[in-house]
Amino acid sequence: NAGVTQTPKFRVLKTGQSMTLLCAQDMNHEYMYWYRQDPGMGLRLIHYSVGEGTTAKGEVPDGYNVSRLKKQNFLLGLESAAPSQTSVYFCASSYRVGTQYFGPGTRLLVL
Amino acid sequence: AQSVTQLDSHVSVSEGTPVLLRCNYSSSYSPSLFWYVQHPNKGLQLLLKYTSAATLVKGINGFEAEFKKSETSFHLTKPSAHMSDAAEYFCVVSGSISNFGNEKLTFGTGTRLTIIP
Numbered sequence: 536n537a538g539v540t541q542t543p544k545f546r547v548l549k550t551g552q553s554m555t556l557l558c559a560q561d562m563n564h565e566y567m568y569w570y571r572q573d574p575g576m577g578l579r580l581i582h583y584s585v586g587e588g589t590t591a592k593g594e595v596p597d598g599y600n601v602s603r604l605k606k607q608n609f610l611l612g613l614e615s616a617a618p619s620q621t622s623v624y625f626c627a628s629s630y631r632v633g634t635q636y637f638g639p640g641t642r643l644l645v646l
Numbered sequence: 647a648q649s650v651t652q653l654d655s656h657v658s659v660s661e662g663t664p665v666l667l668r669c670n671y672s673s674s675y676s677p678s679l680f681w682y683v684q685h686p687n688k689g690l691q692l693l694l695k696y697t698s699a700a701t702l703v704k705g706i707n708g709f710e711a712e713f714k715k716s717e718t719s720f721h722l723t724k725p726s727a728h729m730s731d732a733a734e735y736f737c738v739v740s741g742s743i744s745n746f747g748n749e750k751l752t753f754g755t756g757t758r759l760t761i762i763p
Binding site for chain 2: 575576578580625627634636637638639640
């Protein structure tokens with residue numbers, strides 16, 4: 536039982552490049568979330584999903600897209616990376632109501 | 647709307663002395679409240695949660711928190727600090743419901759706890 540895993544752990548991008556972050560959970564949770572963590576700002580919700588094929592915008596969705604093709608996976612895409620997207624990205628999952636379980640994070644640096 | 651204020655961005659205590667991390671919240675709903683801990687370069691781990699049962703909540707590693715509705719506070723305490731407690735701590739409130747029926751979390755900005763040997 537691995538819980539929530541994230542791939543990759545660290546990535547460096549140049550401005551304008553694209554990439555996809557992968558989140559996987561093995562707890563059969565319906566809900567999955569992507570957050571970004573910036574210094575002094577806590578975690579902010581980017582997008583979330585309430586089930587396969589259903590996603591919704593969070594607090595800071597601009598510049599990101601997501602997909603949930605399988606229940607256990609939640610992908611976060613950056614189509615054209617910008618330096619402002621340098622951050623640590625966390626994925627989480629949960630049942631509808633209850634504790635969210637977090638992955639170890641992905642550090643992204645956009646030059 | 648809901649919000650969380652962590653009153654100290656940085657707390658330093660000596661090993662073996664008590665720990666107090668302060669958190670105030672506001673919520674239009676009956677909130678659930680959480681404390682998460684994040685060790686360096688790690689993900690967030692749940693320490694404890696309050697969900698309208700007992701107002702004194704015990705968590706892992708000797709931490710506990712008391713929900714005080716009159717003060718809108720949910721402070722985290724530990725009687726005796728250990729070197730392994732050095733980490734970032736986040737107070738989190740849950741209470742607003744999204745259009746899909748799931749609870750939304752609002753995070754505080756974090757308190758960095760340093761333990762002095």
